[in-house]
Amino acid sequence: MLKQETTCVTIAKLEKFEVGNSGWYYDGCAECTKSVAVKDGKLKCYANHISSEPVPRYKLEVLGVDGKFKSRFVFWDSDCFKLIGKSALQMKNELVEAGEDNLLEFPFGLDAMLKKELAIRVVFQPKFNRLSVISFKDDEDSRKKVKDTFKSHEVCINILLANVSISLICILILI
Numbered sequence: 001m002l003k004q005e006t007t008c009v010t011i012a013k014l015e016k017f018e019v020g021n022s023g024w025y026y027d028g029c030a031e032c033t034k035s036v037a038v039k040d041g042k043l044k045c046y047a048n049h050i051s052s053e054p055v056p057r058y059k060l061e062v063l064g065v066d067g068k069f070k071s072r073f074v075f076w077d078s079d080c081f082k083l084i085g086k087s088a089l090q091m092k093n094e095l096v097e098a099g100e101d102n103l104l105e106f107p108f109g110l111d112a113m114l115k116k117e118l119a120i121r122v123v124f125q126p127k128f129n130r131l132s133v134i135s136f137k138d139d140e141d142s143r144k145k146v147k148d149t150f151k152s153h154e155v156c157i158n159i160l161l162a163n164v165s166i167s168l169i170c171i172l173i174l175i
């Protein structure tokens with residue numbers, strides 16, 4: 001069981017969203033992607049940028065499977081945008097235009113990022129019991145490279161995350 005934050009590479013097929021209470025986006029800073037809150041009457045992020053209005057940013061928890069194993073991955077705004085092909089702002093505006101009452105309800109368009117098999121670089125965060133995605137590749141060469149490394153190296157480890165686990169390669173830069 002790993003106790004410290006560790007950067008790893010893995011391969012997984014994105015199976016389904018882990019729908020929590022917080023919805024599919026959060027209110028982000030207009031200048032960076034950190035979340036914002038009202039401080040001293042102004043909308044500020046942790047870096048103290050001031051936004052006139054919040055920008056919706058994706059934060060999606062996805063269950064990824066690799067055959068035998070599965071785990072929760074957290075995908076952040078820019079990677080979700082790449083996989084979905086629309087910004088969270090665009091997605092939210094479309095829901096508003098369509099007269100959707102509950103904006104926290106997962107819109108159908110998010111499904112564009114599911115069923116893909118990706119080579120993913122992640123940080124294992126024991127504190128949150130999850131894998132936070134740093135970057136991904138979805139080309140055949142990158143997938144093959146990771147799969148070959150799993151086959152040929154003894155560096156593969158299975159990290160037990162509560163009741164779920166996934167094969168990870170703890171190499172800093174592979175993809």
Ligand SMILES: [Zn+2]
Nearest residue numbers: 029032045049
């Ligand atoms: Zn900011």
